[in-house]
Amino acid sequence: xxxxxxxxxTGLSKxxxxxxxxxxxxxxxxxxxxxxxxxxYSSETIERLLMINQGKxxxxxxxxxxxxxxxxxxxxxxxxxxxxxxxxxxxxxxxKTQQLNTIETYLVNKLNKLxxxxxx
Amino acid sequence: xxxxxxxxxTGLSKxxxxxxxxxxxxxxxxxxxxxxxxxxYSSETIERLLMINQGKxxxxxxxxxxxxxxxxxxxxxxxxxxxxxxxxxxxxxxxKTQQLNTIETYLVNKLNKLxxxxxx
DNA sequence: GTAAACTATGGAGTATACTCCACAGTCAAA
DNA sequence: TTTGACTGTGGAGTATACTCCATAGTTTAC
Numbered sequence: 001x002x003x004x005x006x007x008x009x010t011g012l013s014k015x016x017x018x019x020x021x022x023x024x025x026x027x028x029x030x031x032x033x034x035x036x037x038x039x040x041y042s043s044e045t046i047e048r049l050l051m052i053n054q055g056k057x058x059x060x061x062x063x064x065x066x067x068x069x070x071x072x073x074x075x076x077x078x079x080x081x082x083x084x085x086x087x088x089x090x091x092x093x094x095x096k097t098q099q100l101n102t103i104e105t106y107l108v109n110k111l112n113k114l115x116x117x118x119x120x
Numbered sequence: 121x122x123x124x125x126x127x128x129x130t131g132l133s134k135x136x137x138x139x140x141x142x143x144x145x146x147x148x149x150x151x152x153x154x155x156x157x158x159x160x161y162s163s164e165t166i167e168r169l170l171m172i173n174q175g176k177x178x179x180x181x182x183x184x185x186x187x188x189x190x191x192x193x194x195x196x197x198x199x200x201x202x203x204x205x206x207x208x209x210x211x212x213x214x215x216k217t218q219q220l221n222t223i224e225t226y227l228v229n230k231l232n233k234l235x236x237x238x239x240x
Numbered sequence: 241g242t243a244a245a246c247t248a249t250g251g252a253g254t255a256t257a258c259t260c261c262a263c264a265g266t267c268a269a270a
Numbered sequence: 271t272t273t274g275a276c277t278g279t280g281g282a283g284t285a286t287a288c289t290c291c292a293t294a295g296t297t298t299a300c
Binding site: 051054060079086093096107110 | 217
Binding site: 013015016019023033034035036038056061062063 | 286287288289290294295296297
């Protein structure tokens with residue numbers, strides 16, 4: 001698929017997608033178009049972009065997501081190392097979840113207090 | 121307390137703390153020091169900075185944290201609005217938690233597969 | 241066949257969040 | 271009393287993550 005379609009399917013701008021390709025976060029193959037080349041994206045790229053976006057909203061940087069997704073698709077890294085990296089990532093996520101729970105508890109308490117004050 | 125102490129207690133650099141003060145994320149009172157003024161920070165500022173940092177790692181921007189913490193310390197905003205803002209924040213956090221869980225599930229599955237491959 | 245809508249490239253510009261530096265005054269200990 | 275660690279201000283610089291623009295070739299619908 002071309003960049004316009006990918007953009008619509010992921011909700012990311014064409015510029016963002018081109019930027020991600022430039023920094024090697026996603027890949028594209030070339031497709032002839034007259035004297036020039038258009039970029040052809042696979043449907044897996046949709047999933048990849050959605051995961052990147054999700055990770056970003058959870059406070060991961062693009063570099064962290066790149067690393068994680070590269071482990072994901074395996075490749076050259078030894079399995080023992082992959083395991084370590086994924087274990088570390090799981091720890092990070094557990095930590096983040098706990099922090100979110102702490103904040104949620106704070107917020108729910110605050111909300112209850114406010115509700116009591118408004119409707120006594 | 122002065123900035124050095126606050127820096128040590130929060131793990132944030134002095135520059136970062138000064139930057140946060142500049143953009144109104146935290147406040148300080150003035151304390152005379154000869155012809156000049158030193159900044160005096162209250163112990164609540166520690167808590168505030170820790171929450172800001174926690175929020176940041178969870179993907180909230182400084183502006184979002186400012187808004188949230190401003191609601192938190194109440195003030196001029198009507199309670200009905202405070203309630204709405206906090207409810208929205210709780211929703212956001214629930215969403216983030218769900219996304220983290222999704223990613224964690226992916227990662228745990230991947231980890232199990234890898235472990236099976238390494239120790240068959 | 242031509243206008244509208246798409247594509248690529250290169251480079252400049254923006255927002256966020258710092259980080260570093262130079263310079264200068266302050267304070268506590270030796 | 272002086273040295274070293276602290277404090278402040280102003281401003282420049284950096285990293286990350288885009289966003290916009292000009293230019294120019296391509297495709298599609300009419």
